[in-house]
Amino acid sequence: MTQPIRAAVKTDIETSVIREFERPRIGLDDGLLRVESSGVGGSDPEMYRRANTAPCIMGHEVVGTVEELGEAAAKRWGLRPGDRIALHEYLPCWHCHWCLQGDFRLCMEADFFNVKDRFNTLRYGTCNAGIAPHLWGGFAEHLYLAPNAVIHRIPADMDARHATLAVPLGNGVQWAVLDGGAGMGKTVLVFGPGQQGLGCVLAAKAAGSAFVILAGMTRDRARLDLSLDLGADLAVDVQEENLYAAVMAATGGRGVDVVVDTTGDPDGSIAAQAVALSAKGAWLSLNGLEASVPLGEIKKRYLTVRAPRGHSWRAVQTALDIVASRRWPVDKLCSHDFGLEGVHDAILATAGRGTEGAIHVTVSPGAEPA
Structure with missing residues (x-):
């Protein structure tokens, strides 16, 4: 008999229990990953406190070592047992219009804005653990490698916790650079110093942006300070400083070329600020579902407005290349590591509860609570 696989399962609102699952039988087209580490995503605390999303093995920023692999899967992915990989959370169909042109984010089977039942739609870290073979999340000793998984190989010597930064x-990379246009000579403003916002700062600077500004609140002071190590040229506490004055002083009154909102803009105020702080021809990546922008100002300023929607294969591979370059102090982002028994505390830490100074929190099977 094979040894059962342990996983931390969300069983109720903000409740996590260790359960055991039978090791799945691997066929020609799939595989099994031994999880080394899995990041706690910025959306995970919301998922954790949401009703009607249990049982679920959470964890969608997964890194590990291929332990078992079917012959067809090995040929399709160019992998063999012992290889190390990082995963996307998406499980796209690979045959629709969007998948065939390489934008699987918009696949009807992967896009959360289109699926009718998110909990029963296969996606790493958010779906029903009752669906066989059950191991659909990274907060487990092993994860099932579905035939339609999106995979990146990582170097043998890459720190697993650093590699979990691939998604955030x-x-x-996607929001600030590929979609937002940050690059050589550009001025960039990022709202929100969470792991996504810090990722935008690093990506923009790595792409050659001339001046990067990060805006946050007083409670974010440690993250604002950290952003200066990750490439930010100016970190603004909007509760202590006038953001408009700070941006205009830094840009000679012209405004910024790129704005990225990573906060979700709950009251709609950031959308208005983004327009007001933009230079002519700027690109805005706005995240508020209920926010609105004045069309007249967009026309007058000749702005391009779009919304952040996940990440492409190219974006995640670029992120892994940034990590592999060792040019940036990404270790400072990886603040806390927990074992499976500490999943509850790890998710709360990401929400700013119970653990001081959490930025990018990871769950590594066998690790002691941070």
Whole structure:
């Protein structure tokens, strides 16, 4: 008999229990990953406190070593047992219009804005653990490698916790650079110093942006300070400083070329600020579902407005390349590490509860609570 696989399962609102699962039988087209580490995403605390999302093995920023692999899967992915990989959370169909042109984020089977039942739609870290073979999340000793998984190989010597930054830093690459246009000579403003916002700062600077500004609140002081190590040229506490004055002083009154909101803009105020702080021809990546922007100002300033929507393969691979370059102190982002028994505390830490100074929190099977 094979040894059962342990996983931390969300069983109720903000409740996590260690359970055991049978090791799945691997066929020609799939595989099994031994999880080394899995990051706690910025959306995980919201998922954890939401009703009607249990049972679920959470964890969608997954890094590990391929332990078992079917023959067809090995050929399709170019992998063999012993290889180390990082995963996307998406499990796209690979045959629709969007998948065939490389934008699997918009696949009807992967896009949360289109699926009718998110909990029963297969996606790493958010779906029903009752769906066989059950191991759909990274907060477990092993994870099932589905035939439609999106995979990146990582170097043998890359720190697993650093590699879990692939998704949040990949979001930064996507939102600030690939979608936002940050690059050589550009001035960039990022709202929100969470792991996504810090990822945008690092990505923008790594792409050659001339001046990067991060805006946060007084409670974010430690993260604002950290951003200066990750490439930010100016970190503004909006509760202590006038953001408009700070941005205009830094840009000679012209405004910024790129704005990225990572906060979700709960009251709609950031959308208005983004327009007011933009230079002519700027690109805005706005995140508020209920926010609105004045079309007249957009026309007058010749602005491009879009919304951040996940990450592409290119974005995540670029993020992994940034990590592998060792040019940036990404270790400072990886603040706390927990074992499976500490999943509850790890998710709360990401929400700013119970653990001081948490930035990017990881869950590594066998690790002691931070």
